[in-house]
Amino acid sequence: MNGLAVACRRVVHIYRAEAGDVVALAGVDLSIAPGETLALVGPSGSGKSTLIALLAGLMRPSAGRINIGTYDMGKLSDAEVSRLRGTEIGVVLQGAARNLLPYASLHRNIWLAQRRAAHTRGIVLDDPDRILDLVGLPGQGRARIAELTPGARQRAALAVGIAAGPGLLLVDEPTSRLDTAGRDEVLAAMETVNAERQTTIVVVTHDNEVGARHGSAGGHRHAPRLTSGRVQRHARGEAGQAQHFGESVQETVPG
Ligand SMILES: Nc1ncnc2c1ncn2[C@@H]1O[C@H](COP(=O)(O)OP(=O)(O)OP(=O)(O)O)[C@@H](O)[C@H]1O
Ligand SMILES: [Mg+2]
Numbered sequence: 443m444n445g446l447a448v449a450c451r452r453v454v455h456i457y458r459a460e461a462g463d464v465v466a467l468a469g470v471d472l473s474i475a476p477g478e479t480l481a482l483v484g485p486s487g488s489g490k491s492t493l494i495a496l497l498a499g500l501m502r503p504s505a506g507r508i509n510i511g512t513y514d515m516g517k518l519s520d521a522e523v524s525r526l527r528g529t530e531i532g533v534v535l536q537g538a539a540r541n542l543l544p545y546a547s548l549h550r551n552i553w554l555a556q557r558r559a560a561h562t563r564g565i566v567l568d569d570p571d572r573i574l575d576l577v578g579l580p581g582q583g584r585a586r587i588a589e590l591t592p593g594a595r596q597r598a599a600l601a602v603g604i605a606a607g608p609g610l611l612l613v614d615e616p617t618s619r620l621d622t623a624g625r626d627e628v629l630a631a632m633e634t635v636n637a638e639r640q641t642t643i644v645v646v647t648h649d650n651e652v653g654a655r656h657g658s659a660g661g662h663r664h665a666p667r668l669t670s671g672r673v674q675r676h677a678r679g680e681a682g683q684a685q686h687f688g689e690s691v692q693e694t695v696p697g
Contacts, residue, residue: 443565445477445642446511446530446609448497453506455492455671466492468671469506476609477640479632483653484668490646491536493668494614497644498533499523510610528558529565532608534599536615541599542587548574548598549583555605568607576638577601577631593624597631604635611635613645617652629655 455467466489474480484490495501496508499515508515510531515523527533534541542551552570559565574582577597587595596616603611613632617625629652636643645656646668653665667674 443530443607443609443639443641445475445640447476447509448472448474448610448642448644449507449509450493450497451507453493453496453508454504455489455496455501456504466671467496467503470668470671470673472666472673474642474644477636477642479636479643479645479656481645481647481653481656481665482668482673483647483650483665485648488668489671490648490668491614492671494533494535494612494644494646497610498531498612499527500533525558525562528555529562529606530609532603532606532611534603534611534613534616536618538592538595538599539587541602542595544587547584547586548579548601551598551602552605555602559606565607567605570605573601573605576604576634578627578634591624593620593627596620596624596628600628600631600635604639604641607639609642611641611643613643615647616645617647617649625649625652632656 450470450472453467453470454465457464457466470493482490482493492501496503497510499518502516510526513526518526543554546554549570552573556567559567571583574580577600579594579597579601582590582594587598590598600613600616603613616628616632620628632643632645635641643656645652647653656665
């Protein structure tokens with residue numbers, strides 16, 4: 443399947459908690475072209491996982507509109523949204539292990555992720571070995587998660603995310619616990635998936651380096667930033683950004 447476009451218009455998400463309401467997203471506007479790779483960079487608590495969950499249809503926004511491909515997500519039933527998530531939308535949740543069954547082999551994990559698509563007419567599924575090749579885990583079908591390095595585990599989670607051949611892949615913090623080599627392998631795997639399948643890939647991350655490299659494929663010099671539940675594309679001059687850019691400058695001062 444070719445890449446799906448994504449459009450968010452004034453998306454708001456409020457968590458109702460006993461301690462009070464939390465505004466996790468405060469009016470997100472975002473347009474992503476089919477086949478684009480985009481990284482959204484934001485600090486902890488800025489709403490990254492919330493945005494991924496809304497795009498994946500795991501939650502409904504409090505307000506605003508989300509379009510994925512030709513679908514207006516707000517107009518779909520829960521069953522339709524769930525069907526989309528097993529076919530046209532792939533999601534890799536924060537923390538690789540959450541996406542994988544520990545006692546099953548990688549082959550079986552991929553097969554389980556393909557089950558729904560396998561029952562949908564018109565979808566031609568890739569062989570699990572081909573999917574493992576794509577993410578840089580050739581011949582690892584019999585392996586279990588415990589046998590893999592952290593970087594390979596994250597790529598196994600990616601394999602599950604792309605198993606059904608989605609047009610949109612959503613990835614939450616793919617590199618947060620990885621060393622540089624592990625991070626490079628994960629980024630390379632996502633680049634390969636995008637190049638070979640034209641899958642639209644949205645990554646949320648706190649890692650500026652991931653933002654620079656993953657976002658640049660879409661032609662953006664700076665990855666858009668998510669700050670306090672809002673997306674800012676080229677916001678260097680804006681008052682609300684001063685603190686964050688101050689922090690990122692500090693991080694990149696050579697030691
Ligand atoms: N279930 C929930 N109930 C109440 N508040 C929540 C809930 N989930 C998230 N929040 C709050 O919403 C805000 C955004 O959370 P979110 O998890 O989307 O941020 P994040 O950018 O993914 O953070 P991190 O980098 O730590 O993963 C935070 O203030 C968080 O405390
Ligand atoms: Mg998160």
